[in-house]
Amino acid sequence: RSKLRIGLIPADGIGREVIPAARTAIEALGSDIPKPEFTNLLAGFELFTRGGVALPEETVEALRESDCALFGSVSSPSKKVTGYSSPIVALRKILDLYANIRPVVSVADAPGEKSSVDLIVVRENTECLYVKQENLEFTENGKEARATRLITERASHRIGRMAFELALNRPRKHVTIIHKSNVLSVTDGLFRETVRAVPSTANGRYDGVTIAEQLVDSAVYRLFREPHIYDVMVAPNLYGDIISDAAAALVGSLGLVPSVNAGDNFVMGEPVHGSAPDIAGQGIANPIASIRSAALMLRHLGYHQPADRIDKAVDEVLREGQLLTPDLGGKSSTQEVTDAIVKRI
Amino acid sequence: RSKLRIGLIPADGIGREVIPAARTAIEALGSDIPKPEFTNLLAGFELFTRGGVALPEETVEALRESDCALFGSVSSPSKKVTGYSSPIVALRKILDLYANIRPVVSVADAPGEKSSVDLIVVRENTECLYVKQENLEFTENGKEARATRLITERASHRIGRMAFELALNRPRKHVTIIHKSNVLSVTDGLFRETVRAVPSTANGRYDGVTIAEQLVDSAVYRLFREPHIYDVMVAPNLYGDIISDAAAALVGSLGLVPSVNAGDNFVMGEPVHGSAPDIAGQGIANPIASIRSAALMLRHLGYHQPADRIDKAVDEVLREGQLLTPDLGGKSSTQEVTDAIVKRI
Ligand SMILES: CC(C)[C@H](C(=O)O)[C@@H](O)C(=O)O
Numbered sequence A, B: 001r002s003k004l005r006i007g008l009i010p011a012d013g014i015g016r017e018v019i020p021a022a023r024t025a026i027e028a029l030g031s032d033i034p035k036p037e038f039t040n041l042l043a044g045f046e047l048f049t050r051g052g053v054a055l056p057e058e059t060v061e062a063l064r065e066s067d068c069a070l071f072g073s074v075s076s077p078s079k080k081v082t083g084y085s086s087p088i089v090a091l092r093k094i095l096d097l098y099a100n101i102r103p104v105v106s107v108a109d110a111p112g113e114k115s116s117v118d119l120i121v122v123r124e125n126t127e128c129l130y131v132k133q134e135n136l137e138f139t140e141n142g143k144e145a146r147a148t149r150l151i152t153e154r155a156s157h158r159i160g161r162m163a164f165e166l167a168l169n170r171p172r173k174h175v176t177i178i179h180k181s182n183v184l185s186v187t188d189g190l191f192r193e194t195v196r197a198v199p200s201t202a203n204g205r206y207d208g209v210t211i212a213e214q215l216v217d218s219a220v221y222r223l224f225r226e227p228h229i230y231d232v233m234v235a236p237n238l239y240g241d242i243i244s245d246a247a248a249a250l251v252g253s254l255g256l257v258p259s260v261n262a263g264d265n266f267v268m269g270e271p272v273h274g275s276a277p278d279i280a281g282q283g284i285a286n287p288i289a290s291i292r293s294a295a296l297m298l299r300h301l302g303y304h305q306p307a308d309r310i311d312k313a314v315d316e317v318l319r320e321g322q323l324l325t326p327d328l329g330g331k332s333s334t335q336e337v338t339d340a341i342v343k344r345i
């Protein structure tokens, strides 16, 4: 690669404040990566309220021409809005970004931290209840709504493989399968059995990886009580959504937790936090989740050393504890924290 | 009532150790309640492995003849077992116990406690993915499984009403509706709108109750970070399952959290914890969740003062901190803790 084409989709709320911060961090890497070429792209609920389109065709086209992307966050309408559908959920499907990878790692002595945590949530990103096949009926007894939950062997296999691949590079090499097959014996049964069967299709490649499993309710409970038992957690879409937020709570703030949406040919970084309408526009959003998402995206593209530079700079700022945004109990602005990180990159 | 007919269904694992403890606590109330008449009833996965039936017809019949019941816990098979289906899920449906009420309250200074919590999870108990309508297809791309998630206006309304009723009796009178309508706009949209509309059908009865709402992922996050923001949380079945385990983690142990499954004509107490096969048979299971479930059941039947006696005895034992089971860091047995509580009743 002679250049790195990066699509930027700030979308709504604080997305517009933290994505520029992530851009600055990437720029600070200088010649350690191919020259970045940024394209600003539109999407989001605010865009929808202005023009009736939440995810313009041009945005999707531009992403297809890019090497990778960073997505900010979308606002959720406070009432049902006809015709609106979440652009992030759509993008994950359209670009077949089948894995949502969310590392949750505590930095020793960082403020607000409750326990020592070092895990990755590997969330299936294309199916489960997120297929959004829903219908509404009017019956004698009132309205009845139904949604379809889809679990396929194909998607379960590839997300399982992703989990095992990630485990290979970690000291503990341990995969925990999250499911609720005591109730959903068919759908979650298929997920569990397919993920369990991944090693048998891999010619001994995953021989060193140990496997455990946990029902989703007790997984959340144990995440709070004994987070150290987890290394790689692999989960269907909705459980993964909930578990990654639960894990984020352990490390002090959602404002710290990055993710990538990864497919076989494209990767899109995305902070786990939402658009935070309550603090949007005040310049006090924590840029760290987005900056770490940029690092994770680069790592996924094979740029490990540049990614390390970003992560180390972030860890230093957290450990020093002098410049922190309000979510971590500090008083610094998005800009001040970003500057401090960029200086250390 | 001249007597109180109580069905006891210990079911699997530690259920067989903690249900007898709850019985002892009820007996200790003496003439404060109508004379209790206990009937031991069978159900569970172990029963299924012996005779192919997880929930015998006689158990259901006997419950229909009872005033109330206590259910222990069921083991979940570690692989898919043809013909097996969870008896607790079935009982909730057969007896139309549409509300699962799970108060999570911290006892000041109790061991293992992380924050001060005083909330009730009101979980819809009959539908959502728990309708267990699942199917499996064999396609060119491998297996595909689908499950139906059902949300009805009728069930959402009655669980909403239950939440508002419970809120009326609490100092804060605050209801938080848990949903994920940013993704499931039809099913969770119906849940949210129906619960929100409950006060408008109640002639001003709920005028003093405030309403908030929260997406399930961020609800779990905030439950860990700021549990005090919650008073009554009302949720569809699966979210309620997860949230009540999450809340339990905040008060030191699942072994402390009681619940009742309540319908319009029957109430069944049930500890929130599972059958805990790892410690079953050792006599060290925490009896408190079951004893508190007995109190909650009595309260639901209108026996407030006897319920208070049990709850106060439990709180005393926890505060003293001398006699605790291993889940709370102690070394006492089920029997010792039960004796200590009974002595204080
Ligand atoms: C905004 C919402 C649709 C999204 C999701 O549920 O996937 C968010 O919670 C996330 O985790 O990325």
Ligand SMILES: CC(C)[C@H](C(=O)O)[C@@H](O)C(=O)O
Residues within 6 Å of the ligand: A182, A183, A217, B074, B086, B088, B089, B241, B272
């Ligand atoms: C055992 C299982 C089917 C059950 C449930 O999911 O309802 C349990 O987790 C509970 O919370 O009572």
